[in-house]
Every structure is written in C-alpha cells, then in structure tokens.
Amino acid sequence: MDIVYIKALQVETVIGIYDWEREIRQRVVLDLDMGTDIRQAALTEDIESTLNYKSVSDRLVEFVSASEFLLVETMAEEIATLVMQEFSVPWLRLKVGKPDAIATAEDVGVVIERGEPF
Numbered sequence: 001m002d003i004v005y006i007k008a009l010q011v012e013t014v015i016g017i018y019d020w021e022r023e024i025r026q027r028v029v030l031d032l033d034m035g036t037d038i039r040q041a042a043l044t045e046d047i048e049s050t051l052n053y054k055s056v057s058d059r060l061v062e063f064v065s066a067s068e069f070l071l072v073e074t075m076a077e078e079i080a081t082l083v084m085q086e087f088s089v090p091w092l093r094l095k096v097g098k099p100d101a102i103a104t105a106e107d108v109g110v111v112i113e114r115g116e117p118f
C-alpha cells in the first residue's frame with residue numbers, strides 16, 4: 001500500500017465545548033495519510049490516475065471552515081467519512097490537533113485510523 005499525505009493543513013473553525021469557544025474561530029491542524037496505489041500515476045504521469053492532494057485539501061478546508069463541532073472526535077469521524085466516501089480512499093490515518101487549546105501544551109487532539117489497509 002502506498003500513501004498520499006497532507007501534513008499540517010491549517011483551518012480556522014468554530015470548535016469546542018465551552019461557551020467562549022462558540023464565539024471565536026480557532027485553528028485546527030490536520031495530518032492525513034491516505035492509502036492508495038501510486039503505480040499507475042507513476043507510469044503515466046496522469047493526475048487523474050492518482051489521489052489529488054490539492055483536491056482533498058481544498059475540500060477539507062471548505063468542510064472544516066464551515067463546520068461547528070463541539071469535539072475534535074466528531075470532527076475527525078466526519079472528516080474520515082468524507083474522505084473515504086468522496087475520494088474512494090479505503091484506509092486512512094487522521095490527526096486532528098487543536099494547538100491553541102491548552103496554553104501549557106504544544107498540541108492536543110485525536111488520531112484515528114479507519115478502513116482496511118491493503
């Protein structure tokens with residue numbers, strides 16, 4: 001299995017469980033590994049033969065910036081479902097970080113894996 005990845009995609013969104021968090025926009029940072037097979041694209045150099053990380057990034061920015069989740073867990077699950085369904089990704093690993101949430105921590109968040117590696 002090969003991986004197409006997106007690292008440190010930053011998006012501003014409404015997220016959090018506290019009242020003050022519902023009134024501001026905060027930065028979330030996404031790391032996404034997507035299972036795929038790159039061999040056909042490597043042979044043909046045809047972008048249509050591979051998973052286009054620009055298309056996925058654009059869609060994630062659109063989705064996350066319009067969302068208003070309470071928990072990073074919910075955001076992670078919804079992103080995973082979107083990527084697997086809309087981009088036919090059979091397996092992924094996703095980190096959703098909220099680096100500005102805890103003043104004394106560099107980052108907090110969740111990492112999930114969904115689907116089957118092949």
Ligand SMILES: Nc1nc2c(c(=O)[nH]1)N=C([C@H](O)[C@@H](O)CO)CN2
Pocket residue numbers: 015016017018021070071072073098101102
């Ligand atoms: N496991 C989680 N813990 C916490 C979350 C979360 O989404 N998942 N969220 C918060 C608050 O919104 C926090 O980010 C603000 O300080 C606390 N714990």
